[in-house]
Amino acid sequence: MxxxxxxxxxxxxxxxxxxxxxxxxxxxxxxxxxxxxxxxxxxxxxxxxxxxxxxxxxxxxxxxxxxxxxxxxxxxxxxxxxxxxxxxxQDPPVSTGETDQTAEPKPNRPSQSAPVETEGSASADVEDTVSSTDTGETVPSTDIGDTGKAVPSSTSSDGDSSPPVSTDTTLSSEASQSSHTRNPTPAHITNDMTGASTGTGEYKQFVTTFKDRYERLSKLLRGRVNHRPAKAIQQMPGGSDAEMIGLVNDIRSTASGHWLVELEDTTGTFPCLVMKDKNIAELVDQMLKDECIAIQGTLADDAGILFADSIHFPDIPRTHRPSTADRHVQAALISDVHVGSQEFMADAWNRFTDWLHTPEADPVEYLLIAGDMVEGVGIYPNQDEELDIIDIYDQYERFAEYLKQVPGDMEIVMIPGNHDAVRLAEPQPGFDEELREIMSAHDAKITSNPSTVTVENVSVLMYHGVSLDEVIAELPADKASYDEPHKAMYQLLKKRHVAPQYGGHTRVAPEEKDYLVIEDVPDVFHTGHVHKLGWGKYHNVLAVNSGCWQAQTDFQKSVNIDPDAGYAPILDLDTLEMTVRKFS
Incomplete structure (x- = not known):
């Protein structure tokens, strides 16, 4: 350059x-x-x-x-x-059999960073702009061609035909470089458990974690039901009305097609029967084990079971009104950079950081990265065959170089993900001192996964998103899917917990406090992990899954993952409206 x-x-x-x-x-x-x-x-x-x-x-x-x-x-x-x-x-590729991590670099491989769906247009600087509405619908995109001028496209990002939107943007000419100085206020971080872990994996510590989960989530439900403990309900006469708050201990269907949901609180368990012909039966399909719910109903004549009439989730209040900034300022929400992978999209990243130096990007004062800075090592089978950088510390060194391309007057906040060099069990503490020293560019703030980051009065719940795999696997496709990851995020907001189910794919660490509870309602919920782009509003909370910066790998092809790569959602903090910019 x-x-x-x-x-x-x-x-x-x-x-x-x-x-x-x-x-x-x-x-x-x-x-x-x-x-x-x-x-x-x-x-x-x-x-x-x-x-x-x-x-x-x-x-x-x-x-x-x-x-x-x-x-x-x-x-x-x-x-x-x-x-x-x-x-x-760009690092050189690593051959399948190479094991020497100190070997001299090989010649650069030809650029293959463009995602599959954009191959054939690599000569153009592509920039798509997609704006969100309150319903999460999209308005049309625009393509920036070789001239840097916007060329109206005929379809929106989801393929629907709509009138074109035109802009006049130059990405890389010297005349467009900004001399504006940003003035971000320091981000305020809550729920950071870095350095506060007390878990040793003992059984009693898991009990402590789930007790804390129950106590905190049950408080959100007590205003809607007159809760009685399981032990007290067991002593009530048949035919009585009863209401109970508990963690879902078991869900199973009966021979007649009804649903038996067993709730557990700190005093014991009690079975609840949801009849298949009731309209609340569809809510059972949205339940996950270990989440906290409330059930109202009537006891059977023998008082041995509660016939459910209504089911309540902790949920986000419909009256929630988000906070906004008192000036026009923006935040870029990205995740899953995956430096170290042969499919890391260096060209797209360079276009993104170039754009951050233009006058058009002057309002972008914050960069929030939701995990997976690097590709990591040993994350999935035969990953070594798809690495450009085989040493984990070298991966972070290279990521740090890319981070230095971001304007130095931006406030940067990062959380780890499952590819990063921290423990896999959630909550994940922030990076250790050695990695922090490597990634010291711009004095970026590093916090745990999850954490709530408040910038310009707007609270952003940042969570990498491993539990989305579990939610998508367990719930009906119309409620959660990879094509619409924000809908899976809606389910986590409804449950007020970022990883409600224990014992599946999502590893949960025992702590004195359950850091995965969504106790305070965020204004924005930002995740990554699934490498898909999706956003929308749920009870006035903006849910954003920000895609990735890694083109499709051979492993992703084998499991049918078609990533949305090279996108940067840009959030207006004063209105909570969003524009998605495409740099691939």
């Missing part, structure tokens, strides 16, 4: 181990010879400097007459000592 562009300058400084102030990059880009100005600024910077400042650059420009009005020969596309961007940012 030419060193006459801010993105090229940022990349070159990152290669040399420096961050830079945004205005300093602008001054370098406007210099008569940006490459020479960069060299002089680095040479003149103090030995202990980690960031090139405006003062460093101005001193060079004043001394060496390198300002924009000084005569000089036209700069070449690339300085002699600055390799092309791809050679700085």
């Amino acid at each position: 030419p060193l006459s562009t801010p993105s090229g300058l940022v990349t070159e400084l990152a290669r040399r181990g420096y961050n830079a102030e945004r205005e300093a990059i602008t001054l370098l880009a406007n210099a008569a010879d940006p490459a020479l100005a960069l060299d002089r600024a680095v040479e003149d910077a103090p030995d202990d400097a980690l960031r090139i400042t405006v003062a460093h650059v101005r001193a060079v420009l004043d001394t060496d007459k390198l300002s924009a009005d000084a005569p000089t020969k036209p700069p070449s596309d690339e300085s002699a000592d600055a390799p092309p961007r791809e050679s700085v940012t």
